[in-house]
Amino acid sequence: MTLDPIKPAFDPVTLAIPLFVITIVGEIILGRLRKAKAAYEPRDTATSLMMGLGSNIAGLLTGAVVIAAVVGVWQFRIFDIPMTAWWAWVAIFFLEDLTYYWFHRLSHERRFWWASHVNHHSSQHYNLATALRQTWTGGIAGTWLLWLPLALIGFPPAMIAIQKGISLVYQYWIHTEAIGKMPRWFEAVFNTPSHHRVHHARNPRYLDANYAGILIIWDKLFGTFIPETDEEPPRYGLVKNLGDFNILRVAFHEWIGIGKDLMTARSPREVLGYLFGPPGWSPDGSRETSKTLKAKWLARQEAAKEPAPPLAAE
Amino acid sequence: MNAIVIQLLGSAVAVAAMVGIAAWARIPRPCPALDEAAAREILAVEYPDHPVGAVWLAADGAGAIARSGDLALVIGRLGDSWVSRDLPWDRALASEIRGGRVRIRTADSGAPRLDLAVSGVNPWPPEHERDLAA
Numbered sequence: 001m002t003l004d005p006i007k008p009a010f011d012p013v014t015l016a017i018p019l020f021v022i023t024i025v026g027e028i029i030l031g032r033l034r035k036a037k038a039a040y041e042p043r044d045t046a047t048s049l050m051m052g053l054g055s056n057i058a059g060l061l062t063g064a065v066v067i068a069a070v071v072g073v074w075q076f077r078i079f080d081i082p083m084t085a086w087w088a089w090v091a092i093f094f095l096e097d098l099t100y101y102w103f104h105r106l107s108h109e110r111r112f113w114w115a116s117h118v119n120h121h122s123s124q125h126y127n128l129a130t131a132l133r134q135t136w137t138g139g140i141a142g143t144w145l146l147w148l149p150l151a152l153i154g155f156p157p158a159m160i161a162i163q164k165g166i167s168l169v170y171q172y173w174i175h176t177e178a179i180g181k182m183p184r185w186f187e188a189v190f191n192t193p194s195h196h197r198v199h200h201a202r203n204p205r206y207l208d209a210n211y212a213g214i215l216i217i218w219d220k221l222f223g224t225f226i227p228e229t230d231e232e233p234p235r236y237g238l239v240k241n242l243g244d245f246n247i248l249r250v251a252f253h254e255w256i257g258i259g260k261d262l263m264t265a266r267s268p269r270e271v272l273g274y275l276f277g278p279p280g281w282s283p284d285g286s287r288e289t290s291k292t293l294k295a296k297w298l299a300r301q302e303a304a305k306e307p308a309p310p311l312a313a314e
Numbered sequence: 315m316n317a318i319v320i321q322l323l324g325s326a327v328a329v330a331a332m333v334g335i336a337a338w339a340r341i342p343r344p345c346p347a348l349d350e351a352a353a354r355e356i357l358a359v360e361y362p363d364h365p366v367g368a369v370w371l372a373a374d375g376a377g378a379i380a381r382s383g384d385l386a387l388v389i390g391r392l393g394d395s396w397v398s399r400d401l402p403w404d405r406a407l408a409s410e411i412r413g414g415r416v417r418i419r420t421a422d423s424g425a426p427r428l429d430l431a432v433s434g435v436n437p438w439p440p441e442h443e444r445d446l447a448a
Contacts, residue, residue: 014321017325017328021328021331021332024332025332025335028332028335028336028339028341029335029339031339031341032339032340032341038341039341039342039343039394040336040339040341040342041336041342041343041393041394041395042333042336042337042342043393044393044394045332045333045336046329046333049329049332049333050329052329053322053325053326053329056322056325057322060318124392124393124395125395129332129336235359237395238424240398240399240422240424241392241395241397241398241424241426242392242397242424242426243390243392243397243399243424243425243426243427243428244392244426244427245392245393249423249424253423253424254423254424256423257422257423257424260423296362296363297362300362300363
């Protein structure tokens with residue numbers, strides 16, 4: 001059997017579109033019947049779904065450049081990896097998922113890439129429609145460059161595209177409050193609704209955690225895993241939530257924020273900080289980053305633990 | 315090319331249908347009008363390090379403004395959720411009032427348009443501003 005190494009034989013995301021529609025409708029109906037935990041606000045839902053539609057269109061505009069780059073790099077591949085070998089699929093499953101972890105971590109911890117990814121976190125809801133709130137500016141942000149080493153190793157472009165699609169489809173079903181916890185063994189190995197609720201939470205204790213795509217093991221390996229706790233349910237959205245449902249604001253607000261900040265930058269250090277510092281970075285430290293928010297939360301926790309000072313003796 | 319256009323049109327129809335079903339289902343989160351206790355609860359979550367003084371409530375309960383030192387802490391309803399922003403207290407006091415609403419604006423690019431209903435019972439700026447002093 002031969003498979004075209006350039007053009008994917010199928011696109012997992014396109015194939016999954018009917019599944020997306022059926023399961024979103026199913027989640028809404030289960031929520032309506034009070035059979036599952038699900039909240040939908042129509043304008044929020046419209047924003048999420050239109051962001052997903054727009055992301056497809058944006059992908060068409062930048063897709064040719066991305067494909068050309070992957071194919072170009074693949075011409076210089078180190079190994080010839082056959083698409084028909086089972087071990088090749090096992091290898092790309094792990095390597096693509098590891099790549100995704102670092103892509104995702106970069107997309108949260110550095111503002112330039114956060115500007116592209118922030119839209120996915122801009123809903124205060126957490127439902128299957130939220131999963132489709134995808135970026136419009138990923139092609140411009142250039143995070144796709146992180147997948148080029150897979151082509152350089154020798155994985156055919158079609159194989160990379162298929163595995164990326166499989167990962168995206170996997171991550172769809174974990175955007176739900178309808179599922180509590182999966183069996184313990186599953187929670188230990190795979191990304192789950194519980195782990196990903198933490199990732200979408202804006203509570204300081206949960207910030208910058210659980211970047212996994214399919215396997216949660218990367219977070220455990222690299223120290224970014226935080227479990228969901230019953231004592232503090234996740235609150236979803238951004239540290240500073242958006243003020244309306246305008247899809248243009250959702251798509252571009254952080255880019256505009258970067259532009260405004262760069263206009264005020266007074267040194268190369270400030271330019272670099274505004275572009276590649278953590279989201280919330282400012283020259284004088286007057287704004288909040290995830291790190292400062294977590295530090296303040298920890299300080300409050302410590303203060304709450306400390307016993308009250310004894311009353312002064314009369 | 316035709317296949318792409320058909321796929322996008324099909325997706326657009328599916329989006330409209332799903333939004334329609336979400337509207338029909340009427341399953342937003344409960345988001346009742348604010349009273350002072352509810353406003354304080356939200357402010358405590360949004361601004362845990364800011365002591366909050368007296369709270370001004372919008373006439374329709376869809377927002378609130380509280381003073382914390384030199385800052386005005388503002389919350390407003392968005393759909394079935396709440397959005398918060400802070401700004402200098404003086405700027406909040408000087409915010410434009412139009413159409414029976416005080417128009418709170420902040421400079422950030424994701425800034426909400428917080429238009430909070432004012433009434434004769436609870437005018438803005440508050441008649442007794444000192445009541446709102448932290």
